[in-house]
Amino acid sequence: MHVDKAKKRIAKLINKGFGGYPQIELAYFGATEDCATEVVVSFVLTEGDAPQQQRFTSTQDVRNDETIQSVLIKIIDRANAGTVTEVAGVSLPQKNIL
Numbered sequence: 001m002h003v004d005k006a007k008k009r010i011a012k013l014i015n016k017g018f019g020g021y022p023q024i025e026l027a028y029f030g031a032t033e034d035c036a037t038e039v040v041v042s043f044v045l046t047e048g049d050a051p052q053q054q055r056f057t058s059t060q061d062v063r064n065d066e067t068i069q070s071v072l073i074k075i076i077d078r079a080n081a082g083t084v085t086e087v088a089g090v091s092l093p094q095k096n097i098l
Contacts (some may be wrong), residue, residue, distance in 0.1 A: 010084070
């Protein structure tokens with residue numbers, strides 16, 4: 001699947017709003033706000049369940065990585081997600097404080 005097609009499909013699913021469970025949330029992380037090098041996919045089967053998470057990383061922007069975007073679509077489809085949400089923007093990694 002082409003990256004533009006995958007991005008449009010994900011955006012369409014996000015814009016649908018809440019449609020029940022299972023629910024998938026996408027959160028992007030990177031060293032700068034312009035380049036997300038990691039995406040975290042959180043899956044919640046039913047309300048009150050603890051989320052299961054999977055991370056994908058790249059040396060380039062994961063939002064423009066055709067392989068990662070295609071995998072995100074496959075995860076959403078196979079989970080039969082009722083709701084897809086996205087954390088706005090790119091979060092900077094948190095520093096470990098001891």
